[in-house]
Amino acid sequence: MFSSNDLISFIRSYYNDDSFIPLHRPTFDHHEKENVLDTIESSFVSSVGGYVNEFEKLLESYTGATKAVAMVNGTAALHCALYSAGVEPGDIVITQAVTFVATCNVIHYLHATPLFIDVNKYSLGLCPDALSLYLEENALIDSDGQCRHRKTSQIIRAIVPMHTFGHPVQLFELNNVCQKWNIVLVEDAAESLGSLYKGKHTGTFGKLAALSFNGNKIITTGGGGATLCMDENLGKHVKHLSTTAKVPHPFEYFHDEVGFNYRMPNLNAALGCAQVGKLNQFVLSKRELAREYQCFFDGSKFSFVTEPEYARSNYWLNAIICPSKIEKEHLLKETNANGVMTRPLWQLANTLPMFEGALRGALPNSEWLIDRVVNLPSTPLEKSCI
Known part of the structure; x- marks a missing residue:
């Protein structure tokens, strides 16, 4: 009989x-220390410095994005992405209720309205079937070609699927729905650096995407994020916005539109440049750990969350599905009481006080998962990562 003590x-x-x-x-070695020390000695520790541009080029090369713009954090990266995608006050932005609160906060920053759609159980991400059904029943295309909500008449401007724990959503199917309804796809790829959907990197299927390099992500810059763009001109504009929309000049200060002070500091980028060089090994090591967990749980009453058949996941956070809410709560209590950190799924966004009045479809899978999902320690052995 499997017990929490066994785990x-x-x-x-x-x-x-x-x-x-x-x-x-996070896992560091002498490369990170050398880069950070070099930055300190150069005195260029803020948003001006060579490591920021180098980090962006490395991200472009790794992901295949046309342009990467380094930001102060993943929230800023998603904020800039949705702003650049044309989200305006009063618009509706569709996302999943199973997500970190930052996804929804960004929609609120833009004075738009979140609309929550269900996830499916094998990707833990936005379900294209649930999305298509909701739109068929609740949306229309107006005379200008805009997708509008039948009840509120608001424009449904964008959808933001989140690659939960690094497992890619069904991007082709979601893209097809977006094209049919004239909705912009913006990926929340904060957790999926190193994950592939049918051989192509996540974050490169929509118009824009956001990455995160927080201290708990697969690579880190301490705090940091990046907006990925698949159009060169759009990427240039996103970079312009991230630097307070300052027009380049030898000494004058002129800003030609409202911008954001979101540029990543050189100090953080120096750390990121060293981390990117080990990203492939990090992914391999995380996948090895996932296989260890999968073998451990095989035949037990707990189901280990594996990558969808169409994807290669980075397994950023390993997760299991418990048989019941009672067993989930027991496992969380016992592991944490014994010094092994585990965590439940985030509270569903539609149950938070800020968003409980938001529009939503039926959420049976989301509600089922929140009663059962537990995240497990997910740092691979350091000897595998360096």
Whole structure:
């Protein structure tokens, strides 16, 4: 009979560690230290410096994006992405209720309205079937070709699927729905750097996308993010916006539109440049850990969340589906009480006080998952990562 003690023992055995085991910790070596020290000695620690441009080029090369613009964090990257996608006050932006709150906060920053659609159980991300059904029943195309909500007459401007725990959503199917209804696709790829959908990197299927390099992500810049653009001119404009829309000049200060002070500091980018060089190995190591977990849970009453058949996931956070809410809560209590950090799924966004009045479709899968999902320690052994 499987017990929480069995899991605790397995995790402690894997890490060979009797102390506190976090959900995820970054992995550094001398390369990061050398880059950061070089930045300090140069005195260019803020948004001007060579590492920022180098980091962007490395991201472009790795992901295949036409343009990457480094930002202060993933929230800023998504904010700039949706703003550049044309989201205006009063618009509706569709996303999933299973997401980190920052996704919804950004929609609010733009004075737009979130609309929550269900996820499916195998990707944990926005379900194209649920999206298509909701639009068929609740949307129309007006005489100007705009998609509008039948009840409120608001324009449905964009959809923001989130690649939950690094597992890619069904991007082809979602793109088809977007094209049919004239809706812009903007990917929240904060968790999926290193993940592929049918051989192509996530974040490169829509008009824009956002990455995060927070301390708990697969690579980190301390705090940081990036907006990915698949159009060169759009990318140039996003970069312009991120630097307070300042027009280049040897000494004058002139800003030609409202912009954002979102440019990533050189100090953070220096850390990122060292991390990107090890990203492929990080992904391999995380996938090895996922296989260890999958074997451990095989035959038990707990289901390990595996990558969809169409994708290669970075397995940023490993997750299991518990048989019931009671068993989920018991597992969380026992593991955390014994120094092994585990976490539940985020509270569904539509149940938070800021968004509880938002439009939504039926959310049976989302509600089922929140009662059962637990995240497990997901840092691969350091010897595999360096």
